[in-house]
Amino acid sequence: MRYIFYLIVVISLILSLSFCSGRDENNRRGHSETVSSKQADSIDAYLLLTSAMFRKDMDSAWRMLNNAEKMLKGKQLQRCELNFLNIKGNYFWFNGSYDSSLSYYHKTLNISEKNNFPEMQLKAASNLGALFNLLGQNDSAGKYLAQSLVLAKAMDKKESIAKVSYDLGNLYRNANEYPKALQNLFVALNYWEIANDSANLILVNYSLGATYQQMGNTAKSLLYSEFAMKLALKVNKADYLPEIYNNLGILYWKNIGNPDSTRYFMALALEKSILLADPSKAVITLTNLGGIESSCRNHKKALAYYLQALNLQKKGANLNTESGLFINIGEVYHQLKIDDSARYYNEKGLEIARKINAKEWMRNAYYNLFTIDSAHRNFDSALLNYRQFEAITDSITSKETEQEIADLTLKYETDKKEKTIQFLEAEQELKINQLKNEKLLKNLFFVLLCGAVISIIAILFERRGKNLAYKMLVKKNIELTDFEEELLSILAFACQQSDQLSNLRIVTRYSASPLSDSQKDNLIFAVMDLFDSGKTYLQPDITLDLLAEKLNVSRNYLSQVINEKFHQNFSDFINELRIKEARKLLMDKKNSNLTIQAIANSVGFNSMSSFISAFKKYTGVKPSLFLKSNIEAQ
Numbered sequence: 001m002r003y004i005f006y007l008i009v010v011i012s013l014i015l016s017l018s019f020c021s022g023r024d025e026n027n028r029r030g031h032s033e034t035v036s037s038k039q040a041d042s043i044d045a046y047l048l049l050t051s052a053m054f055r056k057d058m059d060s061a062w063r064m065l066n067n068a069e070k071m072l073k074g075k076q077l078q079r080c081e082l083n084f085l086n087i088k089g090n091y092f093w094f095n096g097s098y099d100s101s102l103s104y105y106h107k108t109l110n111i112s113e114k115n116n117f118p119e120m121q122l123k124a125a126s127n128l129g130a131l132f133n134l135l136g137q138n139d140s141a142g143k144y145l146a147q148s149l150v151l152a153k154a155m156d157k158k159e160s161i162a163k164v165s166y167d168l169g170n171l172y173r174n175a176n177e178y179p180k181a182l183q184n185l186f187v188a189l190n191y192w193e194i195a196n197d198s199a200n201l202i203l204v205n206y207s208l209g210a211t212y213q214q215m216g217n218t219a220k221s222l223l224y225s226e227f228a229m230k231l232a233l234k235v236n237k238a239d240y241l242p243e244i245y246n247n248l249g250i251l252y253w254k255n256i257g258n259p260d261s262t263r264y265f266m267a268l269a270l271e272k273s274i275l276l277a278d279p280s281k282a283v284i285t286l287t288n289l290g291g292i293e294s295s296c297r298n299h300k301k302a303l304a305y306y307l308q309a310l311n312l313q314k315k316g317a318n319l320n321t322e323s324g325l326f327i328n329i330g331e332v333y334h335q336l337k338i339d340d341s342a343r344y345y346n347e348k349g350l351e352i353a354r355k356i357n358a359k360e361w362m363r364n365a366y367y368n369l370f371t372i373d374s375a376h377r378n379f380d381s382a383l384l385n386y387r388q389f390e391a392i393t394d395s396i397t398s399k400e401t402e403q404e405i406a407d408l409t410l411k412y413e414t415d416k417k418e419k420t421i422q423f424l425e426a427e428q429e430l431k432i433n434q435l436k437n438e439k440l441l442k443n444l445f446f447v448l449l450c451g452a453v454i455s456i457i458a459i460l461f462e463r464r465g466k467n468l469a470y471k472m473l474v475k476k477n478i479e480l481t482d483f484e485e486e487l488l489s490i491l492a493f494a495c496q497q498s499d500q501l502s503n504l505r506i507v508t509r510y511s512a513s514p515l516s517d518s519q520k521d522n523l524i525f526a527v528m529d530l531f532d533s534g535k536t537y538l539q540p541d542i543t544l545d546l547l548a549e550k551l552n553v554s555r556n557y558l559s560q561v562i563n564e565k566f567h568q569n570f571s572d573f574i575n576e577l578r579i580k581e582a583r584k585l586l587m588d589k590k591n592s593n594l595t596i597q598a599i600a601n602s603v604g605f606n607s608m609s610s611f612i613s614a615f616k617k618y619t620g621v622k623p624s625l626f627l628k629s630n631i632e633a634q
Contacts, residue, residue, distance in 0.1 A: 043080045082120040122151040130167045136320030162191035173211045181211050198235045202228050210247045218255040242281040245269035279312040303332045323352035323361045363392040523561045537577045538604045544570045578603040579618045596623050
């Protein structure tokens with residue numbers, strides 16, 4: 001019994017010591033967590049103070065950011081580190097270093113997604129969407145704004161919902177989707193009216209005014225724009241006034257037709273931009289003034305405004321604006337008949353527009369280059385530029401189909417994000433309670449089902465898009481045939497007017513002297529005259545030697561001129577002419593009884609496969625599809 005008593009005492013002592021040790025450990029852990037929490041709060045407060053310095057003193061803000069980085073070194077405060085990265089991105093945005101800003105936002109988003117910090121995900125995605133919207137990159141902006149809206153709704157962050165809705169409204173306005181723009185802007189307006197947020201009320205009323213202006217609703221545009229102006233003056237928000245004055249100027253110009261009021265508001269916008277030392281706002285005003293003066297045919301004034309804007313525009317800061325300025329300057333130079341400068345600026349703007357796929361600017365640049373080449377009778381180059389202009393125009397006119405696909409993609413990304421959040425929540429619950437396996441499996445099945453349905457819809461839309469594209473291509477081929485007929489008539493007229501062609505003094509095959517430019521032109525006229533009168537190119541056995549013999553010229557000279565003037569070898573030159581003839585025959589109702597094989601033979605092709613290959617190369621579609629689409633169009 002005594003040993004049993006001793007054993008009970010020893011066990012009691014061990015349990016007591018274990019309990020005390022555990023309690024001390026818990027106390028230490030609690031104390032450590034309290035210290036970490038206090039450090040995090042202190043660093044967050046310091047970062048908030050740093051953000052407030054951006055509008056006051058950028059140098060001091062930069063020093064404070066460096067201090068914050070030192071404060072974070074060696075501490076495992078991931079939330080604070082993410083906050084620091086996001087604020088550093090804000091700093092570079094304020095400083096106009098957009099590439100650096102995007103880099104920090106992407107880093108913040110990736111880390112916060114990996115470590116499940118939804119609030120930081122929301123901030124980073126929202127900032128990325130807003131900045132891409134500013135840079136005119138609509139696809140990227142839409143992607144990140146949709147992601148941030150899903151997160152804001154999931155967390156019931158009303159202020160974030162309002163901010164993201166505002167950014168989406170501006171995005172849809174820029175894309176000319178006005179119902180969606182108004183829907184999102186009014187969501188933001190309702191929230192900010194309840195919150196009595198003056199600064200954001202100015203912004204959303206300005207955006208509503210701009211949207212109604214683009215829609216042609218003058219009364220509502222004036223109502224919202226003037227309210228934004230009065231509110232900005234009342235609460236002394238001078239940095240918002242340049243955009244408001246700009247919008248009022250455009251409204252009085254495009255919708256009301258009052259040039260005096262237009263110039264008055266534009267002058268106010270420029271004055272405020274200069275006072276605020278904000279080059280980006282001044283660039284917008286100067287660009288608008290250039291457009292107004294160009295419309296009034298005051299080309300020298302327009303050029304002066306555009307060049308000032310280009311000088312103020314920070315290179316690479318906003319490629320969409322930069323591209324537009326170059327192309328507008330090129331257009332004004334063409335109006336002033338200074339075509340060397342006009343060509344330079346249009347090509348420079350076109351180069352930038354291609355990088356960012358700015359189709360409207362690409363379209364304008366190609367058309368400007370077409371008019372310049374036409375004025376200088378560079379018909380080959382003019383035709384190439386006109387074809388590019390038509391192709392870009394086609395892609396813009398088919399934007400409705402593209403937008404449907406984009407909406408479907410956006411919906412898919414939104415659904416995917418929502419399901420991802422649901423999956424993460426289900427996974428977390430699974431760790432606590434294994435009984436939720438059934439719910440997880442249902443959610444997973446639902447996601448897979450949605451993915452399958454959306455994939456099927458995407459495939460159907462892709463097929464529909466291809467069919468529409470082929471029909472549009474056939475339509476453009478028909479239009480191109482009419483355009484080529486017109487060009488051929490011009491060429492025939494030029495041949496009739498040419499004194500040199502009437503004598504047809506071309507260097508013979510025995511001449512060893514090089515061809516002059518006029519002799520090259522004479523030789524081209526001779527070739528086209530022979531082809532027009534006898535359609536020699538339709539003969540199956542036509543060769544370069546045979547054509548040179550008919551024209552009594554050197555084979556080498558003939559090959560040289562075809563390469564230089566048409567940028568093709570002899571075989572491609574003949575095949576393109578044959579395909580143009582085949583296209584005319586397929587379009588003619590009189591030939592409805594002819595087979596494609598018969599038409600191929602009639603234009604000089606002995607092989608059906610060679611004809612199909614050549615037809616697709618020069619028209620973009622197979623002859624059977626061309627014939628079918630042409631019959632449907634008729």
